[in-house]
């Protein structure tokens with residue numbers, strides 16, 4: 001086995017819906033990451049072949065364990081094996097940290113928008129644990145868009161930031177958590193696709209917070225259609241993608 005790979009143990013599994021679950025693993029002390037980054041996780045199939053996929057890290061960078069949030073894809077090579085993991089099972093973790101969906105890509109900015117669909121919420125939870133963002137930004141707007149209410153996972157954990165002894169003072173006047181549903185008409189703050197809500201500015205109007213290139217820093221993660229369309233709408237409004245050596249307003253991660 002490649003010496004970048006460690007074998008970790010599963011310590012916790014939570015099934016949210018028939019096709020969504022989270023799990024935690026032990027963390028090798030040499031595994032470092034920046035909130036927003038992803039790990040490469042591996043499972044072994046019944047022929048002995050190792051299969052790896054990128055997975056955003058949900059947990060805080062200071063957490064002793066690693067947490068991940070997964071979809072189960074029908075016929076998906078990786079998730080059809082991963083869906084059976086239980087506490088005590090082994091999982092392979094590549095020690096290299098990957099990914100550019102990190103807040104250090106931005107400079108200044110008053111408002112940090114975290115736009116996610118489905119499991120694209122994962123990196124943003126890790127980012128919420130990042131203490132520095134709470135002094136850096138005046139408002140942090142976390143948007144989680146799913147089809148149905150039962151897919152609006154992690155609500156308790158997100159709401160706990162308002163009361164947690166270490167975060168509440170930092171977070172309470174800054175965190176705005178918006179739940180969005182596309183296929184149901186109750187149980188959320190907004191209805192419709194993120195692209196539509198960015199285009200018609202409904203979220204901005206209702207919050208009284210304008211998206212513009214001076215104030216806004218925007219991270220987008222999840223379904224590639226949503227990511228690419230939203231990015232297009234925002235660049236047409238004068239915002240730009242952050243690039244190495246040229247910090248802009250937008251950072252994105254496509255999941256497939």
Ligand SMILES: Cc1cc2nc3c(=O)[nH]c(=O)nc-3n(C[C@H](O)[C@H](O)[C@H](O)COP(=O)(O)OP(=O)(O)OC[C@H]3O[C@@H](n4cnc5c(N)ncnc54)[C@H](O)[C@@H]3O)c2cc1C
Pocket residue numbers: 038053054055056057068069070071073075076077078079080099118119120122253254255256
């Ligand atoms: C940088 C990065 C980070 C990622 N982080 C996560 C994560 O935190 N959680 C997670 O569940 N997946 C994540 N993914 C996707 C993940 O790597 C796998 O694609 C997914 O686990 C399915 O693997 P599979 O082999 O079963 O199916 P694949 O053959 O990899 O995918 C088959 C199809 O399933 C659909 N699909 C794949 N992933 C998703 C998804 N997350 N939500 C909805 N539909 C999907 C797509 O249509 C894709 O073409 C990430 C991908 C990238 C590139």
